[in-house]
Amino acid sequence: MVNANPHAPDLKHLLQTVFGFSSFRANQEAVCRAAVDGRDLLLVMPTGSGKSLCYQLPALALGGTALVISPLIALMEDQAAKLSALGLRVARIHSGLDRAVARQACVDYLQGGLQFLFIAPERLRVPGFPEMLAKHKPALIAIDEAHCISQWGHDFRPDYRMLGQHLPALRPAPVLALTATATPTVQSDIVEQLAMERPAKFIHGFRRENLAIEVVETPVPERARVVCGLLADPARRPAIVYAPSRKQAELLAGELAARMPAAAYHAGLDAERREQVQEAFQAGKLDVVVATIAFGMGIDKADIRTVIHAGLPATLEGYYQEIGRAGRDGKQSRTFLMHSYADQRTHDFFLNRDYPPPGDLERVYRALGENPLPLDELRNSSKLDEEAFDKALEKLEIHGGVKVDYNGTATRGGPGWKKTYTVQARHRAEQLEKVVRYTESSACRMAALVGHFGDEEDANRQCGVCDACDPEGAVLKLFRRASAAERELAHAIADDLRPVAYKAAGTLQRGLELAGRVGRDELNALLDGMTRAGLIEQEDAVYEKDGEVRRFRKARLTEKGMEMRRSLPLELLIADGMVEEFGGGRREKPAKVAAAKPRAAKKAEAQVAALSPGEEALAARLKEWRTAEAKRLRVPAYVVMHDRTLNAVARSRPKTPRELLLVDGMGSAKVDRFGAAILEISAAEI
Ligand code: ADP
Ligand code: MG
Numbered sequence: 201m202v203n204a205n206p207h208a209p210d211l212k213h214l215l216q217t218v219f220g221f222s223s224f225r226a227n228q229e230a231v232c233r234a235a236v237d238g239r240d241l242l243l244v245m246p247t248g249s250g251k252s253l254c255y256q257l258p259a260l261a262l263g264g265t266a267l268v269i270s271p272l273i274a275l276m277e278d279q280a281a282k283l284s285a286l287g288l289r290v291a292r293i294h295s296g297l298d299r300a301v302a303r304q305a306c307v308d309y310l311q312g313g314l315q316f317l318f319i320a321p322e323r324l325r326v327p328g329f330p331e332m333l334a335k336h337k338p339a340l341i342a343i344d345e346a347h348c349i350s351q352w353g354h355d356f357r358p359d360y361r362m363l364g365q366h367l368p369a370l371r372p373a374p375v376l377a378l379t380a381t382a383t384p385t386v387q388s389d390i391v392e393q394l395a396m397e398r399p400a401k402f403i404h405g406f407r408r409e410n411l412a413i414e415v416v417e418t419p420v421p422e423r424a425r426v427v428c429g430l431l432a433d434p435a436r437r438p439a440i441v442y443a444p445s446r447k448q449a450e451l452l453a454g455e456l457a458a459r460m461p462a463a464a465y466h467a468g469l470d471a472e473r474r475e476q477v478q479e480a481f482q483a484g485k486l487d488v489v490v491a492t493i494a495f496g497m498g499i500d501k502a503d504i505r506t507v508i509h510a511g512l513p514a515t516l517e518g519y520y521q522e523i524g525r526a527g528r529d530g531k532q533s534r535t536f537l538m539h540s541y542a543d544q545r546t547h548d549f550f551l552n553r554d555y556p557p558p559g560d561l562e563r564v565y566r567a568l569g570e571n572p573l574p575l576d577e578l579r580n581s582s583k584l585d586e587e588a589f590d591k592a593l594e595k596l597e598i599h600g601g602v603k604v605d606y607n608g609t610a611t612r613g614g615p616g617w618k619k620t621y622t623v624q625a626r627h628r629a630e631q632l633e634k635v636v637r638y639t640e641s642s643a644c645r646m647a648a649l650v651g652h653f654g655d656e657e658d659a660n661r662q663c664g665v666c667d668a669c670d671p672e673g674a675v676l677k678l679f680r681r682a683s684a685a686e687r688e689l690a691h692a693i694a695d696d697l698r699p700v701a702y703k704a705a706g707t708l709q710r711g712l713e714l715a716g717r718v719g720r721d722e723l724n725a726l727l728d729g730m731t732r733a734g735l736i737e738q739e740d741a742v743y744e745k746d747g748e749v750r751r752f753r754k755a756r757l758t759e760k761g762m763e764m765r766r767s768l769p770l771e772l773l774i775a776d777g778m779v780e781e782f783g784g785g786r787r788e789k790p791a792k793v794a795a796a797k798p799r800a801a802k803k804a805e806a807q808v809a810a811l812s813p814g815e816e817a818l819a820a821r822l823k824e825w826r827t828a829e830a831k832r833l834r835v836p837a838y839v840v841m842h843d844r845t846l847n848a849v850a851r852s853r854p855k856t857p858r859e860l861l862l863v864d865g866m867g868s869a870k871v872d873r874f875g876a877a878i879l880e881i882s883a884a885e886i
Contacts (some may be wrong), residue, residue, distance in 0.1 A: 209236060209261040215253075218260060218286060225250045227404050232257045235340065240375045240396040242346075242387060244403040244653065246524060247380040252279055255342035255376045259316065260288075264339030265309060267370065268318045271348050271360060276318045279344075283316055292318035310336050321348075321359040324366050334369040341370060343394070346377035350389035361598075364393045375399075381517045384654040385627075406520070406650045407658055409836055410527045411535055412665040413645035415638070416677045416778060418538035423510045424455050429782040430536065430676065431456065436506045437487040440499075442522055444511030444546060446492055452510060453490040462488035465495040493518060502529035508536045512543035514550070515631045516638060516652050532838065536676055539639045547632050553591070555625040558618060560584060560592040565601050565617070572609035595621055637740055642728035642775075644668050664839035668732050671773045672865050673842060678779045682729060682772035689718060690730055690772055694757060694764045697736065702756035704741075727755055729772045734869050735761035760872070769858050771867055811850060819850035821881050829874070840874065841865070853882050 211232050215221050224232075228250055234241050235258035245251055259266030270276040273294050283290045291305035291314050308314050310332070317338075324330050343349070348360040367375060377390050377399075391399055418426055431439055437460070443449040446466040453464035463486050465477045480486040482501055489495060490510075507526040513519035519537070527533030567573075567581040579589045593610075596602045601617030604610050638648055645666035651659030662669050671679040682690065689712070696711060697703055709723050718726075730736045736755045743750055764770065811819055823846065830837040841849075845865030854860040857875050 211236070211257060211261060214257055214260055218288075219253065219257070220286075221253075225253075227402055228254055228257075231400075231402050232261070234400040234402075235374055235376055236261050238372075238374050240394075240399040241377070242391060242396065242399045242401045242403075243376065243378045244382050244387065244401075245380065245405045247521070248528065249380075249405050251378045251380070252344075255340065255378065256283065256316075258376075259340045259342075262339045265312065265314045265336065266316050266340045266342060267333065267338035267373075268316060268342045268344065269321055269363065270318055270344040271321055272345065273320065275344065276320065280316070280318050288315050289313060290316045290318070293323055294318075294320040295322070306332055309333075312336060321363060324362055325359065330366045330369065333366075338370055338373050340376065341367065341373050342376045342378065344378050346390050346394075347379040347382045347386050349377075349393050350382070350386045361393070364395060367394060381521060381653075383517065383652060387654060403653065403655050404658075406653045406655050407646060407661075407663075408524065408527070409663075409839075410530055410532050411523060411646070411663075412532065412670075412673070413523065413535050413537070413663075414667045414674055414676050415537045415539070415645065416667075417540055417639075418778065419540055420511075420542050422778075423538050424452055426538065426676065426778070426782045427452060427508055427510055428455055428459060430508065431488055431506065432459065434487075436534070438481070438484070438501065438504050439488045439506035439508065440495070440504060440522070440525060441488060441490040441508045441510055442495075442513070443490050443492060444543070448510065449490045449492055453488075456488050456490065460488060461486045462490065464490050466492040493522070499525055501525075503531070504528070505531075505533050506535065507533075508538070510538055512539040512547060512639070513537070513635055514547060516634055516649065517631075519635065520649050520653070532836070534675060537639065544632070544636060551625075551628060551632065555628060556588060556591050556595065558622060558625075560588055561596045561601065561617065561621060564589065564592045564596055565612070568602060568610060568612035570612070572605070572611050575604070575608050575610060578610050599624075642668050642731040642738065664835060669869075670867070671732055671775075672867060674779075676778055676782055678776045679773035680776045682726070682770075682774050686726055686729075686774065687770050687772060688766075689726060690735070690770065691764060691766055693726070693730065693755075694735065694761055697755060697757040698762065702739075702754045705738075705753040705755060708755065724753075725774050726772075727753075729774045730755075730761070733772055733867065734758055734872075735764060769861055771861050771871075773867070811847060815847075815850040815853075818853065818882060819847055821884075822846050822850060822878065825877060825881055829877070841870070849878060849882065854879065855883065 211229060212224070215224060226249075227245065231241065231243055231254040235255065243251055243254055255266065255268065268276075268279070270279070273296050276292055276294060280290045280292045289308075291308055293302045293305050305314075305317065309317050343363065349363060375394055375396055377394060377396065379386075379390070382390065387401070387403070390396075427441055430436055431441075441452060441456075443452055446464075446468045449464045449466050453462050456462035461480075463477045463480070465474060469477075477486065477489060478495075478499070481489050482499070504526045507523045509519065509522070513522070523535040526535055563582045563584060564578065567578055575593070578593075579586070582589055582592070584592060593602065593604070596613075596617055597604055599617035599621045600613045601615070601621075602610050602613050634652070638645075641648060644662040645668055646663035647659055647661060664670060665673065667674045667677045671677070692712065693708060696708060705723065705727060708727075709718070709720055712718055712723065727736065727738060731738050736757055738753050738755050741752055741754050743752065822841075826837050826840050826846065829840050833840070842865055845863065848863045848865060849860070852859070852863055854863060857871055857879070860866055860875055860879060861871050
């Protein structure tokens with residue numbers, strides 16, 4: 201192989217000889233190149249994708265010492281141990297270590313004897329420490345879990361915020377910011393905070409091919425029953441269930457434990473118990489853990505088949521991290537999100553608790569004087585109760601309104617806190633709104649998440665397996681075929697949209713209601729059905745009225761929708777609550793139950809009838825085609841067609857698109873894409 205630059209280090213060689221890996225993972229090489237070239241870079245890739253190598257390898261290629269800043273002692277210890285095991289010279293400095301060890305680390309660092317120095321961000325507050333670092337310039341600076349820098353990030357660390365001011369003294373080393381979770385807003389905040397220079401950005405790998413996402417409106421009292429019902433099937437285990445509160449985690453774990461090995465995990469349990477639970481789950485002795493968000497950081501279990509959210513998550517970032525724990529082994533896995541309007545009120549409560557009114561902060565701020573004040577005195581003169589005071593002080597400190605030093609006295613900070621605090625509180629509220637809109641959407645779930653993380657290149661491809669892409673494959677969510685009246689209404693909507701760029705849902709409704717045909721909920725359900733069928737696209741939009749921002753949905757016809765004709769078959773599926781075996785008790789209109797086959801019946805049907813030899817042969821041909829097609833599209837085979845659909849096609853041997861459409865599991869999107877090929881195969885086999 202010819203190297204363009206003869207002095208360029210052979211990264212591949214280092215990868216193999218030092219790290220013992222045979223090849224780079226996706227994007228790793230490009231990232232390493234950029235770092236070796238001295239570029240600042242921002243790396244946003246999911247957990248487990250191999251980000252550490254992206255600073256470790258360039259560090260070795262560049263020579264000298266790499267300074268690694270990491271906010272979690274456990275992560276730091278883990279990385280340091282791995283590097284030491286490779287025979288590299290590594291030291292670390294954090295609060296969990298002996299003073300003598302830290303001192304020795306400094307000596308080694310200054311003598312240039314280290315290849316890696318790991319430090320916790322709060323070290324930078326120790327007088328003299330940043331100056332010590334600057335005496336021996338690092339060759340590279342890596343900032344792990346960089347989202348902690350951003351006040352928009354979900355676990356903002358005040359200590360991380362100071363990093364920016366210390367970096368200039370450590371330059372000209374390239375700065376590498378690494379994180380698994382940063383929305384575009386957080387990304388630009390990181391770049392700005394660290395004053396990164398024209399950073400190379402790598403934002404990749406958020407799509408998870410083997411996760412099928414379902415989002416189902418579920419009343420709170422029904423959730424325990426649904427969770428138990430889902431997990432009764434051993435094929436859906438091991439599983440993690442996320443519960444919105446400790447109490448609910450306990451209750452749910454109790455119910456599950458009567459049926460299978462299950463336990464609760466939350467911050468209210470002592471460390472020993474938490475460790476027990478985590479280890480038992482890891483070792484396969486527990487099938488299910490019901491956790492609050494405190495669970496999962498240390499989990500490295502590849503075979504988790506199901507992740508259930510028994511309540512609305514607070515942010516899409518957190519939600520994505522949590523569902524991402526399923527299916528690390530690459531096998532098909534399913535995730536369920538249960539929500540209802542009641543969840544929003546719970547979140548509003550937490551939001552008010554965690555983001556107290558600016559007035560509370562103001563009281564503390566005003567009580568501060570020129571001279572340092574002990575915290576007790578400050579609390580007394582602020583006249584807030586203990587809890588409110590602690591919260592207000594914490595927020596005020598984060599936003600620079602107060603400085604609290606190690607011996608517990610407070611000094612007044614700058615007045616800028618008010619603005620940044622208000623902005624942050626509003627941002628939190630918006631994050632929740634995004635989750636709510638995600639649950640309300642009828643577009644591809646995976647595409648929505650990929651887009652949320654800012655990987656725009658990859659945000660338009662449909663996953664094929666979520667409840668929006670493959671409604672008939674949904675386990676929990678029930679869909680029924682649209683009635684003749686609804687299909688006619690869909691045509692009327694298409695007629696209405698055809699001449700215009702788009703229409704607001706409300707405008708459509710007013711137009712159609714004149715004809716006395718439909719209410720708002722029914723219209724929304726129908727629009728969602730049309731979106732799933734690829735006939736329209738819906739988009740959230742805002743307008744301002746009386747100084748207030750209001751949201752509305754607008755709909756536009758897709759190319760496929762443009763071609764809708766009353767003379768052509770129209771396949772529409774309307775969301776219709778939950779499959780009966782899990783939670784169907786609340787159904788009011790028995791007529792609809794008849795319209796849709798309960799999931800249990802469907803499953804039985806698919807399992808019972810064995811294929812005749814002729815059908816068997818056709819199924820085999822179809823499988824061959826499916827394998828080739830999956831390869832071509834680079835998706836798993838079941839994305840092209842489920843086994844049960846494939847068998848159903850073999851059994852019914854359709855001759856026309858219309859017949860094919862009648863096969864269970866063949867939606868119109870599938871017929872559009874694959875219909876011609878499938879029909880050709882079934883015709884040839886006769
Ligand atoms: P992240 O920081 O992105 O969550 P890590 O850097 O901890 O991920 O890497 C996850 C795992 O992948 C580690 O066990 C690491 O050794 C492994 N890994 C990284 N790069 C490669 C590679 N090129 N080949 C094989 N394994 C790799
Ligand atoms: Mg990492």
